[in-house]
């Protein structure tokens with residue numbers, strides 16, 4: 762049996778404190794939600810079909826897909842978010858098929874049993890490439906032939922844009938993240954899909970919101986050396 766992977770306590774602590782269940786209703790995250798929903802509608806096999814939402818948090822996508830006629834299973838390692846998803850499912854007209862604590866690297870499902878896997882979160886939290894490969898391999902294992910995987914990664918430019926827009930480069934820890942961003946996972950995920958997991962990539966879409974060029978750092982003072990480096 763695959764040993765249960767250790768879930769990073771720092772990530773567990775973050776989701777214990779931060780209201781992820783409201784994130785997609787706020788600011789530019791609404792754009793992420795709109796675009797993600799549109800892509801799922803366009804590319805997922807039609808209902809009735811089975812969806813596994815891995816890292817599904819409180820069920821923002823899972824519950825909507827259940828309402829649309831899919832049998833949806835949700836897995837997330839954060840008990841607080843799973844409890845919230847379970848509560849929302851209990852009061853929903855169309856509940857989730859199942860909802861449980863689990864990890865993308867060791868899915869508790871039989872081989873080739875689902876039509877669509879959503880992996881919208883785990884990959885960018887798994888900082889070790891071997892862990893990302895394991896999560897992709899697990900998604901591939903549970904997918905039926907011809908099934909679809911929707912996987913989210915964070916662009917190598919995201920931390921630089923964020924740092925510029927919110928003036929975070931003076932924070933040495935954040936500047937280090939911006940420096941390290943050349944090690945972005947997107948090409949590596951494509952390689953893993955092709956070579957290790959045997960899934961054929963269908964497309965890559967960029968949801969990065971454009972930086973606001975009317976931000977004070979951009980239109981006023983001379984950019985600092987740190988800002989120029991990030992640009």
Ligand SMILES: C[S@@+](CC[C@H](N)C(=O)[O-])C[C@H]1O[C@@H](n2cnc3c(N)ncnc32)[C@H](O)[C@@H]1O
Nearest residue numbers: 815816817818837838839864865881882883886
């Ligand atoms: C930013 S939230 C995204 C939630 C939702 N899927 C969405 O797209 O809005 C990232 C989610 O990934 C989950 N996650 C992090 N590491 C994971 C892992 N190893 N396996 C499964 N889920 C994980 C977190 O608990 C969290 O719910």
